[in-house]
Amino acid sequence: MGAAALLACDWGTTNLRAWTLDAEGKVLESRDFALGVSKLEPGEAAQRFETEVRPGLAAAGLPAILCGMVGSNLGWTTVPYVACPAGLDDIAGAMTRVTPSVRIVPGVRGPGLAGGGDVMRGEETQLIGWLAQNPERAQGRQVVCHPGTHAKWMVVEDGRLTHFVTAMTGELFAVLSRYSVLKSEARPNDAEAFAQGLAAAGDGDALAARLFTARARVVGGGKPAESTPSYLSGLLIGAEVASTPRLLGLADGEPVALLGDAGLCSLYGRAFAARGLAYQTFEGEAAATAGLFALHQRGAGS
Amino acid sequence: MGAAALLACDWGTTNLRAWTLDAEGKVLESRDFALGVSKLEPGEAAQRFETEVRPGLAAAGLPAILCGMVGSNLGWTTVPYVACPAGLDDIAGAMTRVTPSVRIVPGVRGPGLAGGGDVMRGEETQLIGWLAQNPERAQGRQVVCHPGTHAKWMVVEDGRLTHFVTAMTGELFAVLSRYSVLKSEARPNDAEAFAQGLAAAGDGDALAARLFTARARVVGGGKPAESTPSYLSGLLIGAEVASTPRLLGLADGEPVALLGDAGLCSLYGRAFAARGLAYQTFEGEAAATAGLFALHQRGAGS
Numbered sequence: 001m002g003a004a005a006l007l008a009c010d011w012g013t014t015n016l017r018a019w020t021l022d023a024e025g026k027v028l029e030s031r032d033f034a035l036g037v038s039k040l041e042p043g044e045a046a047q048r049f050e051t052e053v054r055p056g057l058a059a060a061g062l063p064a065i066l067c068g069m070v071g072s073n074l075g076w077t078t079v080p081y082v083a084c085p086a087g088l089d090d091i092a093g094a095m096t097r098v099t100p101s102v103r104i105v106p107g108v109r110g111p112g113l114a115g116g117g118d119v120m121r122g123e124e125t126q127l128i129g130w131l132a133q134n135p136e137r138a139q140g141r142q143v144v145c146h147p148g149t150h151a152k153w154m155v156v157e158d159g160r161l162t163h164f165v166t167a168m169t170g171e172l173f174a175v176l177s178r179y180s181v182l183k184s185e186a187r188p189n190d191a192e193a194f195a196q197g198l199a200a201a202g203d204g205d206a207l208a209a210r211l212f213t214a215r216a217r218v219v220g221g222g223k224p225a226e227s228t229p230s231y232l233s234g235l236l237i238g239a240e241v242a243s244t245p246r247l248l249g250l251a252d253g254e255p256v257a258l259l260g261d262a263g264l265c266s267l268y269g270r271a272f273a274a275r276g277l278a279y280q281t282f283e284g285e286a287a288a289t290a291g292l293f294a295l296h297q298r299g300a301g302s
Numbered sequence: 303m304g305a306a307a308l309l310a311c312d313w314g315t316t317n318l319r320a321w322t323l324d325a326e327g328k329v330l331e332s333r334d335f336a337l338g339v340s341k342l343e344p345g346e347a348a349q350r351f352e353t354e355v356r357p358g359l360a361a362a363g364l365p366a367i368l369c370g371m372v373g374s375n376l377g378w379t380t381v382p383y384v385a386c387p388a389g390l391d392d393i394a395g396a397m398t399r400v401t402p403s404v405r406i407v408p409g410v411r412g413p414g415l416a417g418g419g420d421v422m423r424g425e426e427t428q429l430i431g432w433l434a435q436n437p438e439r440a441q442g443r444q445v446v447c448h449p450g451t452h453a454k455w456m457v458v459e460d461g462r463l464t465h466f467v468t469a470m471t472g473e474l475f476a477v478l479s480r481y482s483v484l485k486s487e488a489r490p491n492d493a494e495a496f497a498q499g500l501a502a503a504g505d506g507d508a509l510a511a512r513l514f515t516a517r518a519r520v521v522g523g524g525k526p527a528e529s530t531p532s533y534l535s536g537l538l539i540g541a542e543v544a545s546t547p548r549l550l551g552l553a554d555g556e557p558v559a560l561l562g563d564a565g566l567c568s569l570y571g572r573a574f575a576a577r578g579l580a581y582q583t584f585e586g587e588a589a590a591t592a593g594l595f596a597l598h599q600r601g602a603g604s
Contacts, residue, residue, distance in 0.1 A: 081522070109522050114502060116515045117522035150483075150514060166514040168482070175481045180473050181452075200416060206545035207509040208538065212452060212468040213418045220383070220411050220419040236510065243508035 004028055007058040008292035011045075011070035012122055013038045013149075017285075020057050025293035031056060037074040045076040046098070065292045065299075067105035068122035071096070081109035081119060087160035088128050092298035105295055110164045113247060118166050123152045126284055129291025130259055131159055134282075137257075143250055144257045146284070147237075147264040149174070153244050165247050169240045177229055182214050186226040193227035194267070197234025198274045204243025210235060233267065241271040253278060260284035306330055309360040310594035313347075313372035314424055315340045315451075319587075322359050327595035333358060339376040347378040348400070367594045367601075369407035370424035373398070383411035383421060389462035390430050394600035407597055412466045415549060420468050425454045428586055431593025432561055433461055436584075439559075445552055446559045448586070449539075449566040451476070455546050467549050471542045479531055484516050488528040495529035496569070499536025500576045506545025512537060535569065543573040555580060562586035 002022035009018045014036035020028045033056075035048055054060065071079035079096040086108045094106040105125055112118030123146050131138050138159035146152040149170035155163040176182045188194070200213050214232050217223040223231075250256070255278035258265045265281045272279040304324030311320045316338035322330045335358075337350055356362065373381035381398040388410045396408040407427055414420030425448050433440050440461035448454040451472035457465040478484045490496070502515050516534050519525040525533075552558070557580035560567045567583045574581040 112518050112522070113511060113515050114504070116502065116519050118514065118518045119522040151510075153511075165511050166518070167508070167510040168513045168517075169510045171482055172510055172513075175477045179477045179481050180470070200418065202416070203507070205505070205507040206469070206542075206549055208453075208469040208471045208474055208542050209415060209455075209467050209546050209549060211470045211474075212420065213415050215470075216414050216420045216468070217418050220414070220421040240508075240510050244511050247508055247511060 002026070002028075004058055004062060006293060006296050007054065007062050007064040008289055008296070009053065009064065009066040009070070010068050010122060010125070010288050010292075011066050011075065012036060012068040013074075016053065016070075017288075018053055018057055019289050019292075020062075021289060021293050025290065027289055029057060037069045037072065040074070045070055049076070049102070061101050063296065064102045065095070065105065065296050066102065067125040067288075067292060067295075071104045071107060071121055076104060079104045079106045082106045082124075084108060084110040084164075085157065085160035085162045086124065088131070088294060088298055090160070091124055091128060092295045095295065095299050103299065105292075108161060108164075110161070113165055118164055120152055120164065120166070123148075123154070124161065125291035125295065126259060126287040127154060127156070127161060127291070128294055129287035129289065130257070130282055131156070132290050132294040133287065142257060143245075143248060143254060144259050145244075145268065145279075146260045147258070147268050148260060151240060153248055155248055163248070165244060167240045167244055169236050173233055173236050176211070176232060182211070182228055182232055184225060184228045186229050188229035188233045190227045190230035193223075193230035194234035194270070195274070197231040197236075198238035198271055199234075200231070201235050201238030201242055204239040204241075207239050210239065234271075237267055237271045238274070241268065241275060241277065245277070255279060257282055259287055304328070304330075306360055306364060308595060308598050309356065309364050309366040310591055310598070311355065311366065311368040311372070312370050312424060312427070312590050312594075313368050313377065314338060314370040315376075318355065318372075319590075320355055320359055321591050321594075322364075323591060323595055327592065329591055331359060339371045339374065342376070347372055351378070351404070363403050365598065366404045367397070367407065367598050368404065369427040369590075369594060369597075373406045373409060373423055378406060381406045381408045384408045384426075386410060386412040386466075387459065387462035387464045388426065390433070390596060390600055392462070393426060393430060394597045397597065397601050405601065407594075410463060410466075412463070415467055420466055422454055422466065422468070425450075425456070426463065427593035427597065428561055428589040429456060429458070429463060429593070430596055431589035431591065432559070432584055433458070434592050434596040435589060444559060445547075445550060445556060446561050447546075447570065447581075448562045449560070449570045450562060453542065455550055457550055465550070467546060469542045469546055471538050475535060475538050478513070478534060484513070484530055484534055486527060486530045488531050490531035490535045492529045492532035495525075495532035496536035496572070497576070499533040499538075500540035500573055501536075502533070503537050503540030503544055506541040506543075509541050512541065536573075539569055539573045540576070543570065543577060543579070547579070557581060559584055561589055
């Protein structure tokens with residue numbers, strides 16, 4: 001195991017995950033910090049990084065690369081978005097150096113739905129890492145789904161991100177589970193209710209109407225209220241998986257790469273399977289460190 | 303103007319609206335009380351009715367009819383749902399007498415989406431009143447949309463409610479405007495942004511993805527954040543109007559009766575017009591009093 005060569009961070013809205021990598025990109029150590037940018041005051045990110053994150057993991061002066069919402073107006077500084085099509089060279093070339101040893105990865109802006117634009121910060125780094133890990137994917141067209149609070153559905157052509165669509169599925173689940181008539185503190189771990197929710201999603205249209213079935217099945221149908229979060233999760237993920245591929249022109253039989261958190265990918269995998277869609281799952285954290293390492297290497301000296 | 307013959311109340315989750323009606327059903331007086339059942343303790347509804355609502359409007363012993371969530375487990379007592387098909391006779395015959403002078407209107411349970419069931423409490427009374435006001439509508443098939451926190455799309459066959467679907471559009475707007483990345487305190491009064499939201503609703507599929515356009519148009523597209531509530535309102539109402547009629551088998555050119563609050567009906571009317579759907583608007587409050595009066599007359603002596 002080599003010495004630490006890079007301090008790599010995925011610094012998002014709610015959490016900061018940091019790794020030290022050796023000169024081959026292998027993970028030496030990792031740590032989480034409750035420093036999500038939504039909890040920080042203006043100017044606080046730079047200071048907390050140097051006084052808490054770096055001393056916990058790495059020597060002063062070790063090169064660091066940060067991706068995610070840390071590059072937004074809520075974070076360290078606003079790093080301008082790179083426009084699609086965006087590949088490794090485009091993104092590495094647009095990193096912003098905020099101190100002699102710290103660089104921040106730009107987000108990406110795409111045409112979005114109906115030309116209205118769409119944006120990401122952080123997912124582009126996992127995508128770059130996934131392409132580095134799977135070089136055969138850098139040819140032709142790939143469709144990648146990254147589930148999360150704001151799920152990203154990405155189209156890659158010859159190694160460059162050309163187009164993506166964001167679905168607020170995770171956030172819908174969170175706000176409906178906490179604040180709506182569907183609220184519940186039960187854990188979403190009822191596989192049968194999840195499958196019923198998947199089925200109730202239909203072809204993903206009329207979501208506001210389909211959502212009320214989560215209420216009616218309890219009030220009018222006698223189903224246990226504790227099963228509501230599982231049903232709601234199945235309904236929302238099912239509706240996303242049923243309808244979003246059409247927005248990307250997914251062809252019959254065209255496979256989707258499912259890239260992200262293992263637990264979430266497993267739920268999405270059930271939705272793909274229920275609809276007969278071809279998919280393959282990839283680990284998001286490994287892709288994140290591979291992406292930060294690839295950007296570090298490509299951006300060296302800039 | 304005659305003497306008061308009936309104390310009529312629409313007693314919902316957030317508000318209680320009471321009217322006195324004369325022997326012809328004409329409104330003599332009306333008053334609102336901040337006694338929505340969501341704010342009441344168990345047993346409180348009966349007591350607050352006799353100590354606050356009745357003394358404010360009517361003599362002791364005047365017959366009273368209450369509809370809405372007051373007939374749920376949160377209200378005065380649980381009045382069992384009447385099953386579809388349900389018309390004036392079915393609903394009047396299933397009212398529950400809770401004191402010698404007070405009766406509560408039952409809600410209605412329907413087959414809902416995909417047989418999962420659906421329920422309403424209160425809207426059935428407006429529907430009954432609308433049919434009483436428009437007796438020519440008691441023949442053949444009618445489709446009625448009642449916008450609200452939980453919008454109801456109702457199918458009436460020969461004067462009886464046979465089927466309905468609930469869309470949580472109003473509640474989605476409320477929770478997303480207050481708790482999500484789309485939150486804003488601006489008023490939704492920007493007609494242009496509303497129209498853009500209507501257009502962005504597409505055919506009502508992929509709602510979780512279309513919702514994120516409300517964020518991307520601000521962050522990536524430079525639109526003013528204050529226009530978000532108007533855009534969001536247009537997007538949600540547009541998606542509902544684009545997709546829910548299919549669930550009811552609305553035929554090409556078949557008109558929809560829009561029944562409810564004038565402001566909401568006006569927003570829905572814009573969504574209908576934008577999609578070339580035929581519609582006619584009817585006043586919800588007048589239908590509510592007509593419904594309570596019709597139920598009082600039909601249920602007299604029971």
